Amino acid sequence: MADQQFEPKIVGFLCRWCSYTGADLAGTSRMQYPPTLTGIRVMCSGRVDPTFVVKALKEGADGVLIAGCHPGDCHYSEGNYKAMRRHPMLANLLEQFGIERGRVRLEWISASEGELFAEVVTDFTEQLQELGPLNWNQRIEADCETV
Amino acid sequence: MISLTIDGQVVEVEDGSTVLQAARKLEIQIPTLCTHKALLPYGACRVCLVEIEGSRGSWLETSCTFPAQEGLVVNTTSDRVLRTRKIVLELMLARCPEVEVVKELAAEMGLEDTRFPKKGEDCILCGLCVRVCGEKMNAGAVHFVNRGTGKAVEPPYDRHSAVCMACGACEVVCPTGCVDLSKITTHQPRPIPSEFDEGLSSRGSIYVPFAQAVPNTPVIDKDTCIRLLNGDCGACQAFCEADAIDYDQEDTIEEVDVGAVIVATGFKLFDSKLINRYGYGKFDNVLSAMEFERISHASGPTLGKVIMKDGRSPQAVAILHCIGSRDENYHEHCSRVCCMYSLKFAHLVKEKTDAEVYNLYIDMRAFGKGYEEFYKRVLGEGVHFIRGKAADVTDVSETPEEKGKLIVVAEDTLLGVTRRLPVDMVILSGALTPSPDSADVGRVFSLGCSQGGFFLERHPKLAPVDSMSDGIFLAGACQGPKDIPDSVAQGAAAAAGALSLIDKGKVVIEPITAEIIEDRCAGCQLCIANCPYAAIEYDKEKNISVVTEELCKGCGTCVAGCPSGAAHQKNFEDEQIFSEIEGILTGSEV
Numbered sequence A: 001m002a003d004q005q006f007e008p009k010i011v012g013f014l015c016r017w018c019s020y021t022g023a024d025l026a027g028t029s030r031m032q033y034p035p036t037l038t039g040i041r042v043m044c045s046g047r048v049d050p051t052f053v054v055k056a057l058k059e060g061a062d063g064v065l066i067a068g069c070h071p072g073d074c075h076y077s078e079g080n081y082k083a084m085r086r087h088p089m090l091a092n093l094l095e096q097f098g099i100e101r102g103r104v105r106l107e108w109i110s111a112s113e114g115e116l117f118a119e120v121v122t123d124f125t126e127q128l129q130e131l132g133p134l135n136w137n138q139r140i141e142a143d144c145e146t147v
Numbered sequence B: 001m002i003s004l005t006i007d008g009q010v011v012e013v014e015d016g017s018t019v020l021q022a023a024r025k026l027e028i029q030i031p032t033l034c035t036h037k038a039l040l041p042y043g044a045c046r047v048c049l050v051e052i053e054g055s056r057g058s059w060l061e062t063s064c065t066f067p068a069q070e071g072l073v074v075n076t077t078s079d080r081v082l083r084t085r086k087i088v089l090e091l092m093l094a095r096c097p098e099v100e101v102v103k104e105l106a107a108e109m110g111l112e113d114t115r116f117p118k119k120g121e122d123c124i125l126c127g128l129c130v131r132v133c134g135e136k137m138n139a140g141a142v143h144f145v146n147r148g149t150g151k152a153v154e155p156p157y158d159r160h161s162a163v164c165m166a167c168g169a170c171e172v173v174c175p176t177g178c179v180d181l182s183k184i185t186t187h188q189p190r191p192i193p194s195e196f197d198e199g200l201s202s203r204g205s206i207y208v209p210f211a212q213a214v215p216n217t218p219v220i221d222k223d224t225c226i227r228l229l230n231g232d233c234g235a236c237q238a239f240c241e242a243d244a245i246d247y248d249q250e251d252t253i254e255e256v257d258v259g260a261v262i263v264a265t266g267f268k269l270f271d272s273k274l275i276n277r278y279g280y281g282k283f284d285n286v287l288s289a290m291e292f293e294r295i296s297h298a299s300g301p302t303l304g305k306v307i308m309k310d311g312r313s314p315q316a317v318a319i320l321h322c323i324g325s326r327d328e329n330y331h332e333h334c335s336r337v338c339c340m341y342s343l344k345f346a347h348l349v350k351e352k353t354d355a356e357v358y359n360l361y362i363d364m365r366a367f368g369k370g371y372e373e374f375y376k377r378v379l380g381e382g383v384h385f386i387r388g389k390a391a392d393v394t395d396v397s398e399t400p401e402e403k404g405k406l407i408v409v410a411e412d413t414l415l416g417v418t419r420r421l422p423v424d425m426v427i428l429s430g431a432l433t434p435s436p437d438s439a440d441v442g443r444v445f446s447l448g449c450s451q452g453g454f455f456l457e458r459h460p461k462l463a464p465v466d467s468m469s470d471g472i473f474l475a476g477a478c479q480g481p482k483d484i485p486d487s488v489a490q491g492a493a494a495a496a497g498a499l500s501l502i503d504k505g506k507v508v509i510e511p512i513t514a515e516i517i518e519d520r521c522a523g524c525q526l527c528i529a530n531c532p533y534a535a536i537e538y539d540k541e542k543n544i545s546v547v548t549e550e551l552c553k554g555c556g557t558c559v560a561g562c563p564s565g566a567a568h569q570k571n572f573e574d575e576q577i578f579s580e581i582e583g584i585l586t587g588s589e590v
Ligand SMILES: Cc1cc2nc3c(=O)[nH]c(=O)nc-3n(C[C@H](O)[C@H](O)[C@H](O)COP(=O)(O)OP(=O)(O)OC[C@H]3O[C@@H](n4cnc5c(N)ncnc54)[C@H](O)[C@@H]3O)c2cc1C
Pocket: B264, B265, B266, B267, B268, B269, B289, B290, B293, B337, B341, B344, B432, B435, B437, B441, B475, B476, B477, B478, B482, B483, B484, B485, B487
């Protein structure tokens, strides 16, 4: 079962127009959430190349959050729709390598939703605690051996 | 042009003018009762008499109908003119002894009374109503009937007219105010509610929206203007000296190139109808804050008198704070200005009436410079402050003194009792809420909204007038509830911000645009499909895609989607992001 001591590492790709500001708001509003996520600022969720996600998992992240503007609100009109379309493909691909779908999350968090940001991080952390550490190297090796 | 002489002065007028028009050009005053700029001359009242001098003597004519002719010599103030006009007025005074315009005109002629027997009529038979209805409204619903002393204005057969549209034009032109529309038609006139007066007064189809409107010119309401609806009337065109009325004008969309935008779309007052227990829209004397603003204003529908629907002065007034604000069911935010404007209302009621005033508040928020002092002053004026939000407004009385009153029920949280306050007038101090179209406006200017729906500033402390988009500024209540001083301050700051951008004359593009490496591009054109700004073009000759830097907004979507790694984004390069990832995850177990 979940190891309560396990503190997952999360890399967040945050759109600078919304979620990045939302994260800032969560901070300035002194909201409490686990210190598990480190954000990387991108101009739009549409900028998130699937290789970023794979890279993060490979480098030791237990989960990756991609957060962008709500549908219809993307600063560049439709970057988030591109992200929305890429996400299931990536999740499918990762699943084939035995990486659970729950490790990569796509969320819409606006600049005013500091509270939602804190909630998402809290929830994601708990979810990853359930899943346990990723241990990329072991998994991939095991995977390669079976092939 | 025709040249004629009036009272010794020579004047030139256009062919087809009347002597009256020529005299008015010389600014010679001739009294008139039955003439109207928009209507054809008629010659009914005969007060506009003038003396025409011919070669074989002189004679009297009604100047409103007599055509100006070359060489004509006219006298408007001769003894004969004045004597005859006096008799005309004396006869009119006999017919209509109580009619104000007649009495005034008679008095001007030095007539206090009439020597003829008085009849007490109120119609002077000028025929203005008949003519406006026939000539302008094309209805012909009222006419003269009978002859001689029996002459009167009536609808045919003394019955309600079938063709009257109840437009009320007859009422408007009647100089004595004697038209009774209910005798002409069974149709109810439909007054056009004045938007500015919150529907508490009516306005015409052509109107100046409000006294300080910019531009301060009248507009025609195309939904009610008879001329625009069916081609009749056109009275305003006949009236306008500047010839400024153009019925063919169409709505146009004008595109303006600008270098910066200040969004100042303000707020919407909470619709008190949404909380039906306060009886707004049900009880006559439950007013919204904006309605009270109009009632208490000197240029408002009651000319500043604080009175009830029936015209009586209220004996007790309750002002309910926080309607729709600080309320989890409606808006959680504090509207900031309502406490203060409620205090202003209390002060105004005290100033203008002898009423007892009750302010029911949750907390008193006198937040600005001089505001606490104003609160103290209002306390000193004897206004009752009850700490507790009103629960209910009802007309169901429980005691004799509540009879016929509106009863405000509230818990007084300081005394710990429930109180019933019988009052005559209730004012609902509604919340300032975001404009209903703020989501659309936000989308146009790429503005986000804060919780509660007001536009989001770039930084609450360090950049309160900037938005997330460069060159777009926020000012006033669209960014959050605020009062006039704060709105003005923010507006000035936004203007300064905009000016400093415009002054530079050029915009600095953020160095984050995308670029496509020629050698790597396979010409698949996926990036072209990805780009929301059509910033990428296909170069057929080279079989590659090329980014136009000026159009690129730097979202990076094309970069993420490029299968050959040819597209890259300056300062958000893959390598940079990889390094960030590595940095974040240094020391992690893999
Ligand atoms: C009942 C009441 C009493 C008040 N009394 C006081 C007082 O005594 N003292 C005080 O300091 N403050 C008072 N206030 C607050 C004051 O009204 C506001 O501070 C002020 O109106 C804010 O100004 P603004 O220009 O930001 O917004 P607004 O006054 O709301 O003006 C916004 C303007 O933008 C226009 N607009 C909206 N959307 C669009 C669009 N999409 N395109 C083009 N135009 C658009 C609107 O028609 C409007 O003209 C009171 C408020 C209320 C409700």
